[in-house]
Amino acid sequence: MQSRQTVGLVLFRNGLGMRRILILGILVAGIWAFSELQLKPANLVPTPGGVRIAGEFFSRALSPAISYEADFVPRDTPPLLWKALQAAATTVVFASAAMSLALVWGLILGFLASTAWWIGDPVGGPGPVGLFLRRSVAPMVYGGTRVLIACMRSIHELIWAVLFLAAFGLSHLSAALAIAIPFGGTLAKIFSEMIDEAPRDVAHALRGSGASSPHVYLLGLLPRALPDMTAYAFYRFECALRSSAILGFFGYPTLGFYIAASFENLHYGEVWTYLYTLFFLVTLVDWWSGALRRRFVA
Secondary structure, eight states: HHHHHHHHHHHHHHHHHHHHHHHHHHHHHHHHHHHTOOOOOOGGGGOOOHHHHHHHHHHHSSSSSOOOOOOOOTTTTTOHHHHHHHHHHHHHHHHHHHHHHHHHHHHHHHHOOTTTTSSSSSSSOHHHHHIIIIIIIIIHHHHHHHHHHHHHHHHHHHHHHHHHHHHHSSSHHHHHHHHHHHHHHHHHHHHHHHHTSOOOOOHHHHHHOOOOOHHHHIIIHHHHHHHHHHHHHHHHHHHHHHHHHHGGGGGGGHHHHHHHHHHHHHHHHHHHHHHHHHHHHHHHHHHHHHHHHHHHHH
């Protein structure tokens, strides 16, 4: 009993020492970064012109425009509020298309990037073919998939958008792919970790009864991780909405396109109208996803 307490105390002290080293390393890195970038509070002092522009912009937050602020508006132009709703719908369409692709890639690559489907031998021991697959092929597939998803998510969707815009022009498919590629890599990484960290009681019971590895994965591991995977997928959909709006700055007809155009013309009331539309859209999706998560988990 005394030896167990001693071992536990040593492990606790070692863990506490590692935490101190980690915190100290973060502090040193932060100080070095501030020094290297020459960050000074004085740089946050705005110029008189900047104060005036900021004041004009934020003063319209409480009075967003309900009609166009331009002196001349073409006769066939739809009302401002209707255009904001159309832009919101386009934003949702882009985000939905991107997330549909990202979910497919995330589920497939998340499976391949998980160790749950090949770690652990089946009951009775594997045959020669199974042993070769587990010891040689599976680790190669696992490692290659981890490298692939790291490459996918290391490049931001805005960089993908620039690349696709230069290669294919202003097309809807290129915009959806620009969001789907990094989001698919992120979903694959998180899905694989959620599956590997899922409770293994049902999986152990199935494996003990002689179930195959695919059955253990599909019936014992995936259902236990599915609620967390669903919650994270909804969160990424909210992120996709914001990314879809940002793509408007490249010329796609999402909310970001009209926000940029109104801001360039100093129509701050219109900017706030589009910003509030985006805020309402994200809030609506958050409420909807929360209701679905509660029903799914229950």
